[in-house]
Amino acid sequence: MENQQNLSPKARIWQIVAMIPEGHVSTYGKVADLAGLPGRARYVSRALKEAPEPLALPWHRVINSQGKISFPRDTLPWREQMSLLRQEGVTVNQGKIDLSKYGWQPDLMTLLMALPY
DNA sequence: AAAGTGACTTGTA
DNA sequence: TTACAAGCCACTT
Known part of the structure; x- marks a missing residue:
């Protein structure tokens, strides 16, 4: 995993979503925050809709x-x-869905490697 | 340029 | 608890 500060906003969103573990969920707003795009939850939905199929x-x-x-x-x-x-x-x-139960809680190391600092 | 549209979020009642 | 209004932002008309 590499730091994604040089990736496009859309690519950062895709990268964050790809990290959500099986059996867990996250929200549009949370993904936006983690991707360094606070307040742009709607952009997350758009990015998902436009995501290339091969990314799976x-x-x-x-x-x-x-x-x-x-x-x-x-x-x-x-x-x-x-x-x-x-x-x-x-x-x-x-x-x-019970977010307190299934909500993804990324660990510190994951965040350090992923956040766009 | 102005208005409309969403796989959104938050505050308020 | 649910419902609605506003705020939000990137597009598209």
């Missing part, structure tokens, strides 16, 4: 600050995200 990013591990999947309920993408999360053991109750 775990896009489904990014949910909103309410602990909910941000696609409209019962739409195709909503079902796919729900399915992928359940496959890795993330339980969804009443459409919500």
Whole structure:
């Protein structure tokens, strides 16, 4: 892992998302913060939508600050995200995921290597 | 240039 | 608790 200060904002977002471990989740806002882009949660969703397929990013591990999947309920993408999360053991109750339980807590070393200082 | 659009977030009621 | 308003920012019309 290398320091990403010279990567484009979009690439930093992709890199952060790629670090989210299986069975865990993060939020658009948190990813934006970790990528050095505070206040740009919406940009994270855009970056994920535009991510090249070959990167095979775990896009489904990014949910909103309410602990909910941000696609409209019962739409195709909503079902796919729900399915992928359940496959890795993330339980969804009443459409919500317990962030205190599944929220990704990056360790210090990970942050030191990843943050754009 | 102005207004509209989102896979967002936070504050307030 | 849920709901709505504002704030937010990068695009697109």
